[in-house]
Amino acid sequence: MEFSTVFLDVQEKDVRPMDEYNGYLDRLKQDIPNYYAEKGESRMTCPVCNASLSNMHPPGEEFTKNLITYVKCGSCSSVVAKEKFVLSNIQAFFTESESRKYWMTEIWSKTSEARIEKIYQPFVSWAQGRLLDYDFAEALSVAEFLPNQPGLLEGWKRVRSKDNLSAFASCVTTGTNLGESVTIHSIETNEKVDILMSVDGLNRFEDPARALSWAIEHLNPGGLFFFTTTLSTGIETLELGADSYNVLPPDRLFLPSYEGLQALAARAGFEVVEFSTPGMLDAALLRHAEKEGRKLSPTIQYFLNNRSVENDVKEFQSTLQKLRLSAFGRVLLHKKDCKKT
Amino acid sequence: MPVKCAILGFGYMGEIRLREMRESELFEPVLVCEPDPEKRAKLSGVEISDDPEQIFRNDIDAVFVCTPNDKIPDFTCRALKAGKHVFAEKPPGRSYQDIKDIIAVEEECSDRKLMFGFNHRYHPGMQRAKKIIDKKSLGRVLWVRGLYGKSGGKNFASSWRNKKEVSGGGILLDQGIHMLDLFNFFCEPFNEVKAFTSDAYWQFELEDNAFVILKNPEGQNAMLHSSATFWKHRFQIDIGLEEGYLTVQGFLSKSGSYGRETLIIGRKQFEDETDAIGNPSEEIIYFDKDLSWQIEMEKFADCVLNDRPVTDSTSAHALAAMEIVHKAYVDSSTKNIDSARQN
Numbered sequence: 064m065e066f067s068t069v070f071l072d073v074q075e076k077d078v079r080p081m082d083e084y085n086g087y088l089d090r091l092k093q094d095i096p097n098y099y100a101e102k103g104e105s106r107m108t109c110p111v112c113n114a115s116l117s118n119m120h121p122p123g124e125e126f127t128k129n130l131i132t133y134v135k136c137g138s139c140s141s142v143v144a145k146e147k148f149v150l151s152n153i154q155a156f157f158t159e160s161e162s163r164k165y166w167m168t169e170i171w172s173k174t175s176e177a178r179i180e181k182i183y184q185p186f187v188s189w190a191q192g193r194l195l196d197y198d199f200a201e202a203l204s205v206a207e208f209l210p211n212q213p214g215l216l217e218g219w220k221r222v223r224s225k226d227n228l229s230a231f232a233s234c235v236t237t238g239t240n241l242g243e244s245v246t247i248h249s250i251e252t253n254e255k256v257d258i259l260m261s262v263d264g265l266n267r268f269e270d271p272a273r274a275l276s277w278a279i280e281h282l283n284p285g286g287l288f289f290f291t292t293t294l295s296t297g298i299e300t301l302e303l304g305a306d307s308y309n310v311l312p313p314d315r316l317f318l319p320s321y322e323g324l325q326a327l328a329a330r331a332g333f334e335v336v337e338f339s340t341p342g343m344l345d346a347a348l349l350r351h352a353e354k355e356g357r358k359l360s361p362t363i364q365y366f367l368n369n370r371s372v373e374n375d376v377k378e379f380q381s382t383l384q385k386l387r388l389s390a391f392g393r394v395l396l397h398k399k400d401c402k403k404t
Numbered sequence: 405m406p407v408k409c410a411i412l413g414f415g416y417m418g419e420i421r422l423r424e425m426r427e428s429e430l431f432e433p434v435l436v437c438e439p440d441p442e443k444r445a446k447l448s449g450v451e452i453s454d455d456p457e458q459i460f461r462n463d464i465d466a467v468f469v470c471t472p473n474d475k476i477p478d479f480t481c482r483a484l485k486a487g488k489h490v491f492a493e494k495p496p497g498r499s500y501q502d503i504k505d506i507i508a509v510e511e512e513c514s515d516r517k518l519m520f521g522f523n524h525r526y527h528p529g530m531q532r533a534k535k536i537i538d539k540k541s542l543g544r545v546l547w548v549r550g551l552y553g554k555s556g557g558k559n560f561a562s563s564w565r566n567k568k569e570v571s572g573g574g575i576l577l578d579q580g581i582h583m584l585d586l587f588n589f590f591c592e593p594f595n596e597v598k599a600f601t602s603d604a605y606w607q608f609e610l611e612d613n614a615f616v617i618l619k620n621p622e623g624q625n626a627m628l629h630s631s632a633t634f635w636k637h638r639f640q641i642d643i644g645l646e647e648g649y650l651t652v653q654g655f656l657s658k659s660g661s662y663g664r665e666t667l668i669i670g671r672k673q674f675e676d677e678t679d680a681i682g683n684p685s686e687e688i689i690y691f692d693k694d695l696s697w698q699i700e701m702e703k704f705a706d707c708v709l710n711d712r713p714v715t716d717s718t719s720a721h722a723l724a725a726m727e728i729v730h731k732a733y734v735d736s737s738t739k740n741i742d743s744a745r746q747n
């Protein structure tokens with residue numbers, strides 16, 4: 064399994080302008096009781112690794128944030144919502160809640176340029192680079208979980224163009240403005256595509272195993288699934304726990320661990336081709352947390368206070384990437400070609 | 405039906421070939437011939453012989469010639485003439501003449517397949533770099549620079565590799581030739597060659613360091629430092645292109661001593677000339693699986709089993725790499741004579 068390190072000039076303000084972000088958090092407080100109050104049964108097993116959740120890590124550790132309670136799996140260290148929610152309510156939250164409307168009008172509109180340049184375009188060029196290793200016919204069919212679109216399973220869209228990835232790339236990188244050569248429609252139940260993509264969409268599912276089996280069902284043999292995910296085993300999430308900026312309910316109902324997600328992908332029938340953590344923001348977020356008076360471990364506190372020159376911070380972030388310890392994960396899964404095996 | 409194989413020579417390479425054959429359904433190792441009883445004692449599960457003439461038997465389809473350099477041309481040619489397909493390790497003999505002789509025999513035996521063990525081409529870093537180059541996403545290759553070397557070691561002095569009558573050349577022929585093959589893999593063939601060599605440390609009368617500078621008709625330049633005095637195992641190839649650069653650093657090997665294999669992809673970054681950023685952000689890919697042996701042997705099996713022409717690691721590739729080595733030796737010996745005269 065390969066991994067990469069990538070250095071991009073992403074800053075916290077590029078994805079999370081503070082005033083607007085706080086506005087979003089305020090609206091979440093209003094919305095969550097409406098969409099996430101109705102709870103299903105409590106989880107008995109970890110949705111990532113399937114181990115019993117009575118084995119918590121450390122025993123009894125759980126925390127509640129925005130009215131949603133999380134536990135950390137004692138087997139795989141994933142952080143997962145303790146209770147199940149009603150799927151139609153989750154979908155309603157993403158399609159009609161004030162929070163999401165605010166997100167689209169205030170945050171997306173202010174950050175789309177930076178997001179496109181610093182997140183989506185690098186994502187697409189990564190995918191384009193990786194495609195060199197595979198023999199796909201000229202006309203690829205691609206589906207995407209559009210990150211700025213509402214909905215869950217319905218959010219997976221299929222792009223049909225004179226289809227190549229470049230046409231698709233332009234549609235990813237321009238968000239909703241699709242070129243004329245590209246038609247897009249909701250993927251149908253039995254439709255299969257060569258490539259699935261998701262930028263930061265997976266964490267919205269409360270049942271990641273279901274999301275991955277859905278993905279493998281909708282891929283042709285030999286197909287690829289490119290996605291990003293927030294991880295529980297990034298330094299930011301490990302250090303800050305409940306205070307982590309990455310633990311953001313209900314946008315993220317589960318944060319898989321590096322190891323747990325690999326096991327989950329294998330269980331779903333995927334081969335993990337690449338799993339990198341090319342995040343850029345762990346150090347910045349830890350510094351931010353320190354300024355806000357959140358609790359950090361003595362080691363990190365010492366580092367932030369005494370090794371604060373730019374090169375040290377860069378080296379720190381680079382080391383996190385090399386050790387797959389950033390909270391931002393980038394994954395390529397391959398559905399094995401039945402013909403070959 | 406798998407390819408029924410004989411392995412001639414059970415040293416470092418013979419062991420690798422047998423291991424790969426056992427992992428693959430495409431090969432059936434029938435026989436291993438090895439003169440050294442100690443090495444033979446390590447073998448089981450396959451017929452073992454000390455008689456190299458056994459490789460010409462009728463039940464053998466293909467011969468893997470894994471001998472020291474001095475034996476490669478003779479066995480390769482005789483095996484081809486005996487109707488065997490041949491996979492020969494690099495270098496293809498001790499001299500430029502050796503590979504030319506092999507090619508002459510190959511031309512007489514055009515229904516047999518002949519391939520050489522330039523496995524570095526099939527390393528994951530090189531394969532990815534090649535795809536990026538062929539796709540032209542970073543433009544045309546302008547230049548290539550390679551460093552390849554090792555530390556010698558306790559048994560280095562007694563190795564056949566350092567006996568001129570057996571090996572025919574020093575570190576350039578033994579290890580540097582892989583890098584020259586990679587230069588030819590990434591660029592158009594190189595025809596102009598300048599070189600300096602020395603044997604200042606090991607004094608085997610074979611070069612322990614070679615500096616080779618190359619040029620081809622397309623104006624691409626290349627430079628190699630091949631060394632047996634790096635005092636660490638080191639592999640690095642830098643490829644400069646119009647829109648960026650690629651570096652393969654480290655090299656997946658059995659011992660892991662060349663470090664983790666990585667491909668660095670850098671993209672040129674400047675909007676205008678006053679705003680050139682001399683340190684662009686790089687993507688670094690870390691590889692962990694070396695499939696090079698498997699890939700090259702499967703290619704060979706595919707040619708044999710499906711009667712396809714050999715297109716990778718061909719005798720022409722071997723000839724091109726040997727031509728550079730030959731020209732480098734000629735150029736450096738001329739200079740040595742010149743400087744000796746001046747003294």
Ligand SMILES: [Zn+2]
Pocket residue numbers: 109110111112113114136137138139140141323
């Ligand atoms: Zn778990």
